[in-house]
Amino acid sequence: MPMPELAVLAEVIRSGFVESVHYGSAVGLDPSGRAEVALGKVDAPVLPRSSAKPFQALACLTAGAGARALAGPRLAIAAGSHTGEDFHVRLVRELLADYGLDVGALGCPASWPEDRATMERLIRQGAGVSRERMNCSGKHAAMLAASVANGWDVPGYLSPGHPLQLHVRSVTEDLAGEKSAHVAVDGCGAPLYGLSLTGLARAVQALVLAAPGSGPRQVADAMRAHPEYVGGTGHQNTDLMRALPGAVVKGGAEGVLVVALDSGHAVAVKVIDGSPRATSAIALGVLRRMGCAITAEAAAFEQVDVLGGGVPVGRIVTRP
Numbered sequence: 001m002p003m004p005e006l007a008v009l010a011e012v013i014r015s016g017f018v019e020s021v022h023y024g025s026a027v028g029l030d031p032s033g034r035a036e037v038a039l040g041k042v043d044a045p046v047l048p049r050s051s052a053k054p055f056q057a058l059a060c061l062t063a064g065a066g067a068r069a070l071a072g073p074r075l076a077i078a079a080g081s082h083t084g085e086d087f088h089v090r091l092v093r094e095l096l097a098d099y100g101l102d103v104g105a106l107g108c109p110a111s112w113p114e115d116r117a118t119m120e121r122l123i124r125q126g127a128g129v130s131r132e133r134m135n136c137s138g139k140h141a142a143m144l145a146a147s148v149a150n151g152w153d154v155p156g157y158l159s160p161g162h163p164l165q166l167h168v169r170s171v172t173e174d175l176a177g178e179k180s181a182h183v184a185v186d187g188c189g190a191p192l193y194g195l196s197l198t199g200l201a202r203a204v205q206a207l208v209l210a211a212p213g214s215g216p217r218q219v220a221d222a223m224r225a226h227p228e229y230v231g232g233t234g235h236q237n238t239d240l241m242r243a244l245p246g247a248v249v250k251g252g253a254e255g256v257l258v259v260a261l262d263s264g265h266a267v268a269v270k271v272i273d274g275s276p277r278a279t280s281a282i283a284l285g286v287l288r289r290m291g292c293a294i295t296a297e298a299a300a301f302e303q304v305d306v307l308g309g310g311v312p313v314g315r316i317v318t319r320p
Contacts, residue, residue, distance in 0.1 A: 005040065005041050006023040006025060006040040006041060006272055007024065007025060007026070007039035007040035007319070008021055008022075008319050009022050009023065009024045009025075009026060009269070009271060009278065009282050009318065009319055009320065010271075010278040010281065010316050010317065011317050012306060012316050013306065013314040014308065014313060015313050015314055019306075019314075022255075022273060022275060022282075023040075023271075023272050024040055024272045024273075024282075025041045025042050025046075026039045026040065026042070026197075026268070026283070026320055027042040027197050027201050027267065027286075028201075028265065028266070028267045028286040028287065028289065028290050029198075029202065030290065031205075031209070031263060031264030031265060032264075033202060035198060036289075036290050037289050037290060037320065038198075040270075042198050043197070043198055044196060044197070045181035045182055045195060045196055046196070046197055046270045047184055047192055047194050047254070047256075048192070048193075048194075048195060048252050048256055048258075049186060049187070049252030049253040049254055050081045050136070050186075050250065050251065050252040050253060050256075051204075051252035051257065051258045051268075052172065052192065052193070052252070053080060053081065053250060054079040054204065054219050054220070054223065054248070054250055055168070055171055055172045055175055056079075056143070056190070057070070057078035057139065057142060057219050058079075058175075058215055058216055058219045059146075059164070059167050059168040060142040060143055060145065060146040060164070061078075061215050062171065062215045063146040063149070063150060063164055063167050064150050069095065069098055069099075069149075070142060070145070071218075071222070072222055073091055073222070073226045073229045074094075074095055074142070075142075075219060075222035076222040076225070076226035076229035076230055077092065077229040077230075078138050078139055078141070078142035079138075079219055079222065079230065079250070080229050080230035080237075080250075081135040081136065081235075081237070081250075082114075082135055082137070082138055082230075082232050083114040083115040083231060083233060083234075084113020084114055084115055084118055084133035084134070085113065085115045085232050085233060086118065087228075088137075088138070088229065089132045089137075091138070092141045093132065095138075095141045095142070099148040099149070100148065101144055101148065101154075103130070103132045103137075105154065106131040106134075106137055106140045106141065106144070107140055107157065107158045108134045108136045108140045108188040108189060108190075109131065109134060109188065109189065110130050110133075110134065111129050111131075111134035111135070112129050112133060113133040114135055114232070114235075117233075118133075135188075136186075136187075136188035138229070139188070139190070143157050143158075143164055144157060146164050150163065150164075152164060158189050158191070160191045165190075168193075169183075172193050172203065173193070175202065175203035175206045175207070175216070176195045176196075176199035176200065176202050176203040177199060177202050177203075178195065178196060178199045180193035180195060181194040181195065181196070182194035187253060197268045197270055198268070200258060200268040201258065201260075201266045201268035202266070203258075204248060204250070204258040204260045204268070205265075205266035207219055207248060208220045208261070208266075209264050220248050220260075223248050223250075224245075224246065224247070227241040230250065236251065236301070237249045239301075240259075240298060240301055242297075243295060243297035243298040243300070244294070244295055244297075244298040245295070246261060246263075247259055247260065247262070248260045249280075251276060251279065253274070254270075255272070255274045256268075256271075256279070257269045257276070257279035257282075259284075259287065261287070261292060263292065265287060265290055269282050269283050269286070278304055278316045278318060280301045281301060281302045281316065281318045282318050282320055284298060284299070284301060284318075285302065285318040285319075285320035286320045288320075289320055303315065
């Protein structure tokens with residue numbers, strides 16, 4: 001179907017035939033905040049999903065969870081979507097224990113880990129799904145820590161009217177430079193605030209451009225120093241941050257991705273069909289269009305093969 005308000009962001013080409021088309025929107029900001037690239041409906045609201053986790057982590061930090069409690073890997077996992085590996089779970093449990101809590105306090109749903117090797121091992125051991133293996137448990141542990149530190153209601157920490165969630169909303173809106181357009185419930189049960197795609201790019205840009213030592217910069221620096229806690233083994237966000245030094249990368253469900261370079265250039269992508277398979281390639285294409293340097297390691301993410309019989313028979317071609 002024609003989608004005149006949206007842009008063609010990528011085409012899936014199989015054996016020389018255009019099999020599928022990804023429509024959506026993408027915006028690229030220069031370090032001054034000007035939209036140098038604007039494709040599709042960049043001022044229309046989107047639900048950022050897990051791309052909002054760095055802002056939620058910042059809110060937990062500034063709410064008083066404490067620099068000691070949310071430093072380094074702990075701050076990175078609060079801002080990340082981990083793959084449920086053992087080292088992720090240990091960190092979540094340690095953070096909870098520091099505040100007198102255990103995994104039973106987590107309000108996120110039980111899940112299998114996203115890391116396949118860990119999931120298969122747990123199945124062999126006869127284990128089942130658990131809340132600490134869920135990719136959002138780091139964020140939830142940080143939210144619980146901030147609630148305990150402030151003497152706020154702990155069981156109700158996911159209510160949109162809870163003091164912490166009101167602070168999350170305020171922090172998110174300040175970073176984005178706009179009021180939230182919609183309040184939703186994310187897949188993990190936490191409140192989620194809709195932003196324009198341009199506002200989402202402004203928010204992640206604000207993290208990398210913040211003064212050293214400030215709360216926003218602490219979040220960006222923790223993610224860059226500990227990318228294995230932002231995702232995990234084989235996770236595209238983790239691997240792209242390693243391939244593009246100085247970058248903050250955070251994906252979200254339903255085809256959302258934000259990337260901010262230490263130069264201050266920032267990109268936000270929303271694929272309208274919800275597929276994430278080309279989001280990294282699209283974001284890199286927008287960065288190239290703005291004249292940003294892309295390392296050879298990062299350029300590998302622009303090559304997304306289409307397989308037939310287990311071998312490449314085409315590729316996904318981005319259009320930014």
